Amino acid sequence: MLNRKMCGLTLWIFALTGCGGPPSDAGELHRQAAEAEITELADAFWEAWRGGNAGLDRAMSFFDDHPDFAYAAQGTLWRSLSSLTETFRAAFETVQSQTIEIQETEITVAGEDFAYLMQRGAYSVTFIDGVTSEMRPFAFSGLLVRTGPGWRVRSGHLSEPCVE
Numbered sequence: 001m002l003n004r005k006m007c008g009l010t011l012w013i014f015a016l017t018g019c020g021g022p023p024s025d026a027g028e029l030h031r032q033a034a035e036a037e038i039t040e041l042a043d044a045f046w047e048a049w050r051g052g053n054a055g056l057d058r059a060m061s062f063f064d065d066h067p068d069f070a071y072a073a074q075g076t077l078w079r080s081l082s083s084l085t086e087t088f089r090a091a092f093e094t095v096q097s098q099t100i101e102i103q104e105t106e107i108t109v110a111g112e113d114f115a116y117l118m119q120r121g122a123y124s125v126t127f128i129d130g131v132t133s134e135m136r137p138f139a140f141s142g143l144l145v146r147t148g149p150g151w152r153v154r155s156g157h158l159s160e161p162c163v164e
């Protein structure tokens with residue numbers, strides 16, 4: 001009789017365990033996978049910007065063309081991807097390439113389809129006439145959403161030190 005009760009108890013515990021939530025480290029595995037995907041996105045994002053004018057369309061493809069899109073830089077706010085693209089297209093007409101060095105990255109995965117990316121680095125611009133600017137520090141932050149094509153920047157901010 002004791003054997004039958006132990007077998008029943010073991011089966012009951014096994015059934016309850018099987019009906020419970022995922023193992024406690026499943027959330028950690030999801031976070032790590034999302035961080036790896038976002039790291040790949042950030043690497044590809046900056047690689048596209050390194051291409052200067054030739055990489056502009058690729059760089060802009062990492063933004064989410066959504067009604068809630070917003071981008072801020074140097075006191076200006078863009079509320080649509082098309083207006084931001086027009087601004088960058090005009091600014092990049094004479095940009096041959098950029099050197100971009102990322103020095104610090106922080107990724108916060110806030111949910112299955114939502115994350116926050118902060119990066120600090122420095123960049124220089126090489127113009128089509130061969131002149132290269134000095135390295136300038138910058139900080140970038142982005143609210144990221146997972147979309148059909150993968151992670152995209154829904155809202156971004158780029159800041160640089162003020163120069164007088």
